[in-house]
Amino acid sequence: MRNTLAALLAGTVLALGHVAPAQSVEITLLRFFGDCAGEYSNVTDLDKAVGECGIIQVLTNKFNAENDLGATVRTQTVEWGTYYDQLSATYSTGSIPDVAVMHRSVLPNFTTRKLVEPLADGFAEVGVDTNDFAPAAREAVTVGDTIYGLPFDLHALLFHVNMDLMEQAGVVQNGEPVLPKNPEELLQQAKQMKEKTGKNYFAMESGAAEFMPVRLFNSWVWQQGQDVIAADGSAASLDTDAGRAAANLLAGLYSEGHINSALDYAAAEQAFLAGEAAILINGTWVVDSYSTQAESGQGGLKNYRVANVPNLFGQDAVWADSHLWVMPVDQSRPDEERKAALAFLAFLNEHNYDWSRTGHLAVRTSVLESEQFKALPQRSNYAKTSQIARALPAIPGQRTIQDIMVSELSAIWLAGRSVDEVLPSMQQRVEQALRRAQR
Incomplete structure (x- = not known):
């Protein structure tokens, strides 16, 4: 009811000669x-x-x-x-x-x-x-x-960093985290973290309906100078050398035990806040909350730092919305x-x-x-984020495309499918969705 009663009351008061x-x-x-x-x-x-x-x-x-x-x-x-x-x-x-x-x-x-x-x-x-x-x-x-x-x-992806764990793993210099510059350095740092601290390098939501791995995959494809989806929405570029490099890096992090595939969003967050992972893959939206928690000194995260998602493939780029x-x-x-x-x-x-x-x-x-x-x-x-942020083109059906990519990519670490199986299937299904959206 849109103010009907209020209007009736106002009319009654005016009829009686009073100011409404x-x-x-x-x-x-x-x-x-x-x-x-x-x-x-x-x-x-x-x-x-x-x-x-x-x-x-x-x-x-x-x-x-x-x-x-x-x-x-x-x-x-x-x-x-x-x-x-x-x-x-x-x-x-x-x-x-x-x-x-x-x-x-x-x-x-x-x-x-x-x-x-x-x-x-x-x-x-x-x-x-x-x-x-x-x-x-x-x-x-x-x-x-x-x-x-x-x-x-x-809002964009960030690296949320536990500086105490990075220090224990020997990847801090002059008070700053030493972040990897290529895929090989990333895998080496992850191995070093496990050997020196017993902790995972990454915490990240990883379920069959979780978005974060796809956002990281997209970032790594863009870093190779490759569009994920063409600007006009006409085609996808997933079953490509760039897509294979990004997917293989993700697959390696899971298969070598550097990311716990059993974690959903809340569990990944709690693992990071409890000091069980060195870096959480999450967005800008939690910086205020994590800073406040670290300052309280009451959890496992006491020395908190934020960093841009590092450039591993040649060009600065990170997923954003x-x-x-x-x-x-x-x-x-x-x-x-x-x-x-x-x-x-x-x-x-x-x-x-x-x-x-x-x-x-x-x-x-x-x-x-x-x-x-x-x-x-x-x-x-992370001031640089606004300059390196990338997004899928503004086309209908973006969420459908994202859902397809989530279900396909997550099958690598949840169902044991190979990258060579997943990428052609993901390419085909996404292009079908693009054609439907353009009708």
Whole structure:
């Protein structure tokens, strides 16, 4: 019910000759990032927020407490794995959110079906300066010449490093981790880590539905100067020399016991935080949380460092994506709700620095260039990420392609399939998906 009762009450008061109070408006926000409403109930002090969930929850609380529209954002949280299915389902149920989070990689699936609103005019209404969007951020929310979203971050793979284990393994110099420069050095360091500490070199989610190995594989293919998917989405380049080199390196790390293939995302994270692995393959989104945990001195990770994913094959490149905010198309949305939704987006844009505290890279040039941003923990260690970030082209069906690659690659370490079996199958299935997406 969209403020029907409030409107009736307002009309009744006016009929009695009294002045009606300002009418309130409620908008819905659909997002992942976890549910921590209980932990941060009524908290509006951003200094008390930690991690993705904490920061977005406190930002929402703060908007609700401070906006002058009488607007209230009601948050609906969805688990990451089912999020896009549930968002798509809202269009048929009629419970369409006013604002929703989305990945750059998924945006084309919604713009081609005209399911999200163009936002350039709306941004002009509420004072969002699109010229302040960093070039990569503007590209992430633009399809053709139309802006369909508010960019919120650039997130990419990083090496999360336990410096104490690196020191014990003898791969620290002048206080900095000595990271490998080629595949041979990587395998040698992994062997050295096992021999000197008894610990794994890497912790990484490795299940049949886990994305991280594919993101690392893509990074290594790009580092060889090879596209994973052609820019126009017409072809894949997986069953190639570059794909074979990347897949063989992954396969070797698993077969030689340098990565535990039994770990899912949560277990890989816990292994790293408990001091059971030297390097965790994870993204920018955990830098704030891990820094806080290391500073507490209460776990196995006490000397924490972040590093760019090293260049092993000749060219700097690393997998990246972006979070952005969209307004799903809803023909029944009242104008006051549209205005409140745009005001909320403007508020989030103003607080891009606060979101960047998670570890994500900011998307506003003015924030990226600020001393405040540069002073955040670890940022100088991976400042280069914004220059070396790579993403699959903005084409429909990206998630389907990713799912195919996950199922195929994981069969190497989970089912004992060979690289020579997996790559032709992955190539064929991905190209079939590309053809379907272009129909």
